Amino acid sequence: MKAEATEPAGARHDWQARGFEASRRVPGAADLRLQGRHGHSFRVEVCHPLQGESSGGLGDLLSNVVERLDYQDLDLLFSQRHDGEIWHWIEKQLDLAPGSHGCLASGPRQGVVRDTAGRLHGWMRDRFESAHFLPNVPAGHKCGRLHGHGFEAVLFFPWEEGQVMQLKTQWARLHAQLHGQCLNELRGLDIPTSEILASWIWSRLQAQGQVLTQVTVYETASSGSSFDGTRYRIWKEQSFDSALRSPEGGLWGHTYRLRLGLSAPLDEMMGWTQDFGEVKRLFDPLYRELDHQPLHDKVPAGTTLALLDWIVARTRPLLPALDRLDLYDTPGSGKVWTLPIHGPLR
Numbered sequence: 001m002k003a004e005a006t007e008p009a010g011a012r013h014d015w016q017a018r019g020f021e022a023s024r025r026v027p028g029a030a031d032l033r034l035q036g037r038h039g040h041s042f043r044v045e046v047c048h049p050l051q052g053e054s055s056g057g058l059g060d061l062l063s064n065v066v067e068r069l070d071y072q073d074l075d076l077l078f079s080q081r082h083d084g085e086i087w088h089w090i091e092k093q094l095d096l097a098p099g100s101h102g103c104l105a106s107g108p109r110q111g112v113v114r115d116t117a118g119r120l121h122g123w124m125r126d127r128f129e130s131a132h133f134l135p136n137v138p139a140g141h142k143c144g145r146l147h148g149h150g151f152e153a154v155l156f157f158p159w160e161e162g163q164v165m166q167l168k169t170q171w172a173r174l175h176a177q178l179h180g181q182c183l184n185e186l187r188g189l190d191i192p193t194s195e196i197l198a199s200w201i202w203s204r205l206q207a208q209g210q211v212l213t214q215v216t217v218y219e220t221a222s223s224g225s226s227f228d229g230t231r232y233r234i235w236k237e238q239s240f241d242s243a244l245r246s247p248e249g250g251l252w253g254h255t256y257r258l259r260l261g262l263s264a265p266l267d268e269m270m271g272w273t274q275d276f277g278e279v280k281r282l283f284d285p286l287y288r289e290l291d292h293q294p295l296h297d298k299v300p301a302g303t304t305l306a307l308l309d310w311i312v313a314r315t316r317p318l319l320p321a322l323d324r325l326d327l328y329d330t331p332g333s334g335k336v337w338t339l340p341i342h343g344p345l346r
Contacts, residue, residue: 009339010312010337010338010339011049011099011337011338011339011340012049012050012305012308012309012335012336012337013047013048013049013050013100013335013336013337013338014047014048014050014058014059014335014336015045015046015047015048015326015328015333015334015335015336016045016046016048016058016059016062016332016333017043017044017045017046017331017332017333018043018044018062018063018066018332019041019042019043019044019066020041020042020044020066020067020069020070020071021039021040021041021042021070021071022039022040022042022069022070022071022072022073022074023037023038023039023040023072023073023074023075024037024038024039024040024073024074024075024078024081025037025038025075025081026080026081026082027080027081029082029162029165031164031165040106040107041107042069042086042104042105042106042107043103043104043105043111044062044065044066044090044102044103044104044105045102045103045105046058046062046094046096046100046101046102047100047101047102047336048094048096048097048100049097049098049099049100050305050335058094059332059333061094062094065090065093065094066090068093069086074086077089083104083106083110083111083112083122084112084120084122084159086104086106087102087104087112087114087120088120090102090104091114096114098118099116100114100116101113101114101115101116102114108125109124109125109126110122110123110124110125110164111123112159113156116340119158120158120159121156121157121158121159121213121214122156122157122158122159122160122163122164123154123155123156123157124154124155124164124167124168124171125152125153125154125155126152126153126171126175127150127151127152127153128150128151128152128153128175128178128179128180129148129149129150129151129179129180130148130149130151130178130179130180130181130182130183131146131147131148131181131182131183132146132147132148132149132182132183132184132189132192133145133146133147133184134191134192134193134270134271135184135190135191136191136269136270136271137270137275141277142277143277146182149219149220151178151194151197151217151218151219152217152218152224153171153198153201153215153216153217153218154214154215154216154217154218155167155171155201155205155212155215156212156213156214156215156216157210157211157212157213158211158213166210167205167210170205170208170210171205174201174204174205183197186200188200188203191270191271192271193225193270193271193272194217194218194219194223194224194225194234194272195225195227195232195234195266195271195272195273196271197217198215198216198217198225198226198227198232199215199227199232201215201217202215202227202229212229213228214226214227214228215227215228219276221237222236222237222238223235223236223237223276225273231263232263232264232265232266232273233261233262233263233273233323234261234262234264234272234273234274234276234279235259235260235261235262235324236259236260236276236279236280236283237257237258237259237260238257238258238280238283238287239255239256239257239258240255240256240258240287240290240291240292241253241254241255241256241291241292242254242256242290242291242292242293242294242295243293243294243295243296244294244295244296244299244302244307245294245296245302246302246303247301247302247303254329254330256290256327256328256329257326257327257328257334258290258311258325258326258327258328259324259325259326260279260283260315260319260322260324260325261322261323261324261325261326261338262274262279262319262321262322262323263321263323264321273321274321279319282318282319283315283318283319285318286311286314286315286318290311295307298310304327304329304333304334304335305335307327308325308327308335308336308337309337311325311327312325312337323338323339324336324337324338324339325337325338
């Protein structure tokens with residue numbers, strides 16, 4: 001039997017997500033549609049530091065808090081009814097510890113996020129369809145050929161009610177430049193990697209007077225990058241299907257979702273911090289040990305946290321730039337390992 005990996009350096013978190021349905025009006029909202037009665041499918045995500053092996057019942061607590069909002073008229077519970085007020089109420093009920101972070105999405109396109117320092121950021125998300133190619137990759141690299149993506153951009157800003165409408169107006173002008181275009185033909189996007197694209201969007205919105213805290217670009221549903229004005233981060237996501245025996249003896253099967261997060265300086269010639277394909281190649285030997293396998297010999301403890309520790313310990317020598325690893329065993333629960341990272345973490 002293989003020895004279990006020792007606990008890796010860095011913080012370990014319990015991650016939980018729950019949804020609720022509610023209606024509201026938002027008086028004084030710049031978007032007049034929000035001033036009328038409307039409904040949302042809200043989603044709450046919370047990442048809470050673990051004390052030892054215990055999660056402190058975060059999942060049950062979050063379920064209880066969200067249940068108090070589900071199918072409610074938020075006009076009767078809150079004075080302003082905007083995302084920031086709702087999040088602050090949720091945060092107070094959860095009594096989050098220092099180093100926690102979380103998110104409230106009032107639908108798939110906007111919401112608020114709390115970073116590890118306790119700061120609140122608004123965010124909005126939009127999609128554009130564009131073509132590009134990478135001019136400096138080695139011969140035969142698939143990204144050297146002209147191809148396209150359904151890109152998505154997530155724009156983060158210091159939370160203030162009313163900021164979203166101003167940002168939407170400014171973003172609409174950039175969207176018109178990007179959508180249905182070959183990105184290589186736009187000034188400043190000669191090497192249109194997701195990293196360069198994130199910094200390009202950042203600089204142009206900042207030039208319009210918009211204060212941002214981060215720009216995230218999804219190149220695909222499973223890979224992308226973010227830029228906060230100083231640092232670049234990328235991630236690559238994969239899923240694997242495996243069996244794990246629980247401490248109680250039950251045999252569980254999960255479709256695990258695993259996200260690798262890496263920070264590194266930008267390679268000016270290539271326009272990336274690290275090639276997504278290279279990340280996948282370096283991780284592939286470990287992925288083969290995980291996918292469609294019984295994991296009992298690797299993780300005798302039989303918990304998602306023990307599996308996370310084992311994966312982190314094995315991954316860091318393969319990918320030294322690794323600074324975060326998310327492991328989700330269901331769509332609403334998981335465990336996260338991270339080195340200190342500032343910003344929205346989304």
